[in-house]
Amino acid sequence: MDGVKQKIGMSVFRETYYIYRRNLRVWFVPATFLPPLFMSGLLYVLFASTFTEVTNLGGFSTEDYSAFLVSWIIVQAVVFSGGDAGFALLTDMMSGYFDKLLLAPINRFSILFGSLLVAATRGMLQAVVIIAIALALGVSFQGGILGILTLILFAAVFGLAWSCLSIIIALKTKSVQATQSSFLLFFPFIFITTAFVPEELLSGWFKVAVKVNPVTYVTEAMRAIVIEGWVWSTIITGVWVTVVMVGILMIVTTWLYRRVTA
């Protein structure tokens, strides 16, 4: 009996891996991942060049605005591309390929996990490219190589959270259009943060909104690794926020997915 159970457990990994590979091949083509990367690179270079002198206001913990900006550029990239996961799932559902997967004697959650792993992979790739641009702009990463790897991991896990959100929207609305345009709803989460200036320079309602936005804490944790190194209190807060977000969204996603595929 144990042997059988173990075999089933093993096969979930195997199946997830095959579906992940297939999704990579189908959904991870240059036409889908290059435009968002181009957008992120453009945003990065534009903002970094526009606001070079802003660090003179003080409170930035760095003279280099490019270094200040890099964590937010990564965050906005993974948040904006979160919608792709829901879009891919719905497209497979409408084409009937999803039915084909359900017909196979596999665990149905391997289909979901296969999709989410692609989202994580995309997050990592985006982080790698943006970090490469940052290095080219002369940013020095205080956290070192280990810091860079942590940033990539953050991008992967945080990207997962937003992909879960888009899958939830996809399963709830069942509409490709709604899922695609849902990223507009993420705008406040991205911009009501300490994206461009540190908290000290903010005031009024905006400061309050920034403080309740979970994206702020993730951005700050990643930023600390870049410009200050291992500032544990900030980093641990960011880790907590990420873990809680991913945890809650994963539970809701799995629950909804189970209902839809039952």
Added chain:
Amino acid sequence: MNNNAIIQVENLVKVYPGDTKAVDNITFSVAEGEFFGFLGPNGAGKSTTMKILGTLLRQTSGRAIVDGYDVIREPQKIRRIIGFAMQEVGLDDLATGRNFLVMQGLLYGMSRKEADRRATELLDLVSLSDVSHRKVGAYSGGMRRRIDLAGALVHNPRVLFLDEPTTGLDPQSRLAIWDHLRNLNKQGITMFLTTQMMDEADQLCQRIAIIDRGQIVAEGTPGSLKAEVGGDMVVISVAGENDEERRRQEEKAQALVGERSYVDGAHIIDRGLCVNVKNGGGTVPDLLKLLSDNDIVVTDLSLSSPTLDDVFLKYTGRTIRDDEASGDEYGQAMRQWMGLSRR
């Protein structure tokens, strides 16, 4: 119930959200090795029944058993022995034909090597080896059905579900698919097909259930169903110098054939004399001899047998095409689910 039945369905009901009763209390069984068909118009409940048997949909009530396993309780066991080729083929347009098949193999638990070998075999079987490296999205309609069929065969299923396998295909591609299906059935695979094409059911199936508005209205072999509608019809034209003379000859012929025991009736129509007989082919020689012995010259003779169209008409009061506009009920429910249509 039938002991060698591989599919058993009892009092199956499926109600979609919004109270659409797609399947309304149907009971039937399919024997192992049989070529069985569901014939009915769009929206009759064919696809819904098939999707329940294929473990893709849950019924509202009733029981469905495939190879001894209940579709609700042991779907995984059923998935291992069935293949399913879909109406709106669920193909991976961005994969190559070979990739698609290898992926199918892997999903059914094969090793990479096995899956590769099986893909080669299947590509050969459905004559797609030449285009195996091309993306499925670039395939023609007939090629898509064939690659889909190959995908459904990857694990050597014992039962093959075919949801309108040739709808929308040109006649040549349709014949090619039919050949494949006949061969597979000869190898012992139980075939369960849905179709709205009379000739398809007639050509392929050993047994047919006619389904309309969620209910089975008739069941039997194509031959027996047609026999229930009535015998064959022989239309005879006779020679005559003018209309009056011809008419006289027709009346003479009518009286003569009416004596024969195999004739159910004869009446004169525009084209000539219409004779209803039990077995058209077998009676034609005798009819011809009878007429020529009595100096009636036959100029033309045509024989027509009842078609499944006539069967459908008899049981439903409509021709199968009348319902075309209503659309497929699963598709309707799906579109509703997708939020694409509002009632």
